[in-house]
Amino acid sequence: MxxxxxxxxxxxxxxxxxxxxxxxxxxxxxxxxxxxxxxxxxxxxxxxxxxxxxxxxxxxxxxxxxxxxxxxxxxxxxxxxxxxxxxxxxxxxxxxxxxxxxxxxxxxxxxxxxxxxxxxxxxxxxxxxxxxxxxxxxxxxxxPEKYHGLTDIEQRYRKRYVDMIMNHEVRRDFYLRSKIVSLIRVFFEKKGFLEVETPMMHPIAGGANAKPFKTFHNALGVERFLRIAPELYLKRLIVGGFEAVFEINRCFRNEGMDLTHNPEFTTIEFYWAYHNYKDLMDLTEELFAMLLKELNLELKIEFDGHMIDFSKPFERISYKEALKKYGNLQEDLIENKEKILSKLKQDGFEANEKLDLGHLQAELFDHYVEDKLINPTFVTEFPISISPLSRRSDSNKDIAERFELFICGRELANGFNELNDPIDQYERFLKQVEAKNNGNEEACEMDEDFINALGYGMPPTAGEGIGIDRLVMLLTNKKSIRDVILFPAMRPINPNTKDKT
Structure with missing residues (x-):
C-alpha cells in the first residue's frame, strides 16, 4: 500500500x-x-x-x-x-x-x-x-494529470472520489440528484402523503417479478431476502388505516447490469386510497411539471440524442393500441399465440412456446414498441397475466387496470389500481407459485400474511412506483445509470491487472 x-x-x-x-x-x-x-x-x-x-x-x-x-x-x-x-x-x-x-x-x-x-x-x-x-x-x-482523457471509464465509477475531485460536473450532477429527491419528497408531503419506512429484509420475496438477493439472519436462524419492492408492506399500511403513504428507498434485484439496470437502485412508491390509476397519471404529470419548473429546465429537453417534449399532455394509449400504432402489428396476430411465436422466430427473437398469450404480447411490446415511445407516454390496460398484483378490469377480465410511463424508450413508472380482493389475490399467487415451480425464478411467492391483511379489508387504492435513478438520468441527460449512482455495482478487479488510476 x-x-x-x-x-x-x-x-x-x-x-x-x-x-x-x-x-x-x-x-x-x-x-x-x-x-x-x-x-x-x-x-x-x-x-x-x-x-x-x-x-x-x-x-x-x-x-x-x-x-x-x-x-x-x-x-x-x-x-x-x-x-x-x-x-x-x-x-x-x-x-x-x-x-x-x-x-x-x-x-x-x-x-x-x-x-x-x-x-x-x-x-x-x-x-x-x-x-x-x-x-x-x-x-x-x-x-491524475489528465483525468478527462482516461479511456477506461470504469475507473471513474470504481473510484468515484477521484472522479468527483477532478470533475466538478460530476459533483453538480449529484447535487442535482439530491435536489430532485428533495423536491419529490416535498411534493408528496404537500399532497398529504405520509413518508414511511418499511423493512429491507423480507421473509418472502415479493412485490414484483424479479430474482432476489438472499441473506441469512443469524439471530432468528432464518433465510431472508433483500427487498425487491416495498409494495406489499405499504399496502399493509393502507389496510391499517393510512390513506396516503410513500417511501423513497432502495430495492435490490439479483439480475443483470446494463445502461439502465443496477442491482441496487432507488425508487419512490406511493399508495393513495380512494383514488384510481387515472388519478395517478394526472399526479405524475403534475410531478414532472413541478420538477421541470423547479430545476429551471425547458419544456423540451434533450436526452440520448432525442428532444423530449413535455409541453403537451402525456399521450395515453392502451397496450394493444400501442402494439398496433408503434409496433405496426395487426390485431389478428396480436390475439394469436401461434402467429406471435412465428413472428418472433421469423425476426430472430427467442420465443418460449410455454408462455401464455399475455406474456407473448409482452414479448411483442418489448421488441417492437418500447424503443419507439420517445415523448412521455402512458401505456394502459396491460394483460392481466403479467400484472399479478393489479386489479382486474370490470369490463374485461383479461385486462389489468394498470399503466406504465415510457419516456425515450424507457420505463420510468408503473402504477395500477390495487387488487384488494383477497380471494382473487390468493388465486393469482397460486399461479405465480406454479410458474416458479415450472422454472420462472422471477415469479412471486405466496405471501399468506399479505392475503390475511387483505382479508381485513383494504379500501379502493391506487399505487405507483417511479425509478429515481432513471428519472435523474433523464433530467441530467446521462446515458448510463452508473453516472447517477454514487457507487454503482462493479465487477471485482482482477488481481493480476494493475490498477492504473
Whole structure:
C-alpha cells in the first residue's frame, strides 16, 4: 500500500511537516465561509480603485488543484465543493522560512486552510492574498494529470472520489440528484402523503417479478431476502388505516447490469386510497411539471440524442393500441399465440412456446414498441397475466387496470389500481407459485400474511412506483445509470491487472 515512488515521496514530505511540529492531519480547523460565499461577499474589490481590501480578512479552505511557484511568490488554485479561487502568498506575507518550506513540501492535491484578504491581481483575476496557510490534509496519492482523457471509464465509477475531485460536473450532477429527491419528497408531503419506512429484509420475496438477493439472519436462524419492492408492506399500511403513504428507498434485484439496470437502485412508491390509476397519471404529470419548473429546465429537453417534449399532455394509449400504432402489428396476430411465436422466430427473437398469450404480447411490446415511445407516454390496460398484483378490469377480465410511463424508450413508472380482493389475490399467487415451480425464478411467492391483511379489508387504492435513478438520468441527460449512482455495482478487479488510476 502506497508503495510507488511518488507516494513514498509524498509520505516523506508529510513527515517533513511533523519534523517542524506540524501535524499533516490536524483537526479542529474552522473555515469562516465557502469559496462561493467569499466571492459573493468580497467581489466589490473588483470595482474599487485600489482593487483590494486589506482590512477585510476571512478564512476559507479547499483542495489545491494548481500550484505555480514564481520565485518569491506562489500562485495556486483551490477548490471546495461548489467553487474555486486563486490564492496568492509570498515570503513577505507568510514569512521567508515557512514560505521556503511550503515551496518544497506543498503539492497539488493537498487540502489547505487559508486566511487572507480579497484583491485583484495585475492580470485582473479576483483572488485571496494569503496571510496564514495551514495544511488541513496531506494527499499521499497524486491526482491524475489528465483525468478527462482516461479511456477506461470504469475507473471513474470504481473510484468515484477521484472522479468527483477532478470533475466538478460530476459533483453538480449529484447535487442535482439530491435536489430532485428533495423536491419529490416535498411534493408528496404537500399532497398529504405520509413518508414511511418499511423493512429491507423480507421473509418472502415479493412485490414484483424479479430474482432476489438472499441473506441469512443469524439471530432468528432464518433465510431472508433483500427487498425487491416495498409494495406489499405499504399496502399493509393502507389496510391499517393510512390513506396516503410513500417511501423513497432502495430495492435490490439479483439480475443483470446494463445502461439502465443496477442491482441496487432507488425508487419512490406511493399508495393513495380512494383514488384510481387515472388519478395517478394526472399526479405524475403534475410531478414532472413541478420538477421541470423547479430545476429551471425547458419544456423540451434533450436526452440520448432525442428532444423530449413535455409541453403537451402525456399521450395515453392502451397496450394493444400501442402494439398496433408503434409496433405496426395487426390485431389478428396480436390475439394469436401461434402467429406471435412465428413472428418472433421469423425476426430472430427467442420465443418460449410455454408462455401464455399475455406474456407473448409482452414479448411483442418489448421488441417492437418500447424503443419507439420517445415523448412521455402512458401505456394502459396491460394483460392481466403479467400484472399479478393489479386489479382486474370490470369490463374485461383479461385486462389489468394498470399503466406504465415510457419516456425515450424507457420505463420510468408503473402504477395500477390495487387488487384488494383477497380471494382473487390468493388465486393469482397460486399461479405465480406454479410458474416458479415450472422454472420462472422471477415469479412471486405466496405471501399468506399479505392475503390475511387483505382479508381485513383494504379500501379502493391506487399505487405507483417511479425509478429515481432513471428519472435523474433523464433530467441530467446521462446515458448510463452508473453516472447517477454514487457507487454503482462493479465487477471485482482482477488481481493480476494493475490498477492504473
Amino acid at each position: 502506497f508503495d510507488n515512488i511518488l507516494e513514498q515521496q509524498r509520505i516523506e514530505k508529510a513527515n517533513e511537516f511533523r519534523k517542524i511540529n506540524i501535524n499533516p492531519y490536524p483537526h479542529f480547523l474552522k473555515k469562516e465561509m465557502s469559496i462561493k460565499e467569499f466571492k459573493n461577499h468580497f467581489f466589490y474589490v473588483v470595482d474599487s480603485e485600489s482593487k483590494r481590501d486589506e482590512n477585510s480578512f476571512s478564512t476559507i479552505a479547499g483542495r489545491l488543484k494548481l500550484l505555480r511557484i514564481a520565485g518569491k511568490s506562489v500562485f495556486a488554485n483551490i477548490e471546495d465543493d461548489e467553487s474555486n479561487l486563486q490564492i496568492y502568498f509570498s515570503k513577505d506575507s507568510i514569512g521567508e522560512d515557512y514560505f521556503n518550506f511550503l515551496k518544497k513540501n506543498l503539492e497539488v492535491g493537498d487540502i489547505v486552510l487559508v486566511k487572507g484578504f480579497p484583491f485583484v491581481t495585475k492580470t485582473g483575476e479576483f483572488s485571496i492574498h494569503v496571510q496564514e496557510l495551514t495544511l488541513a490534509s496531506k494527499a499521499i496519492v497524486p491526482l
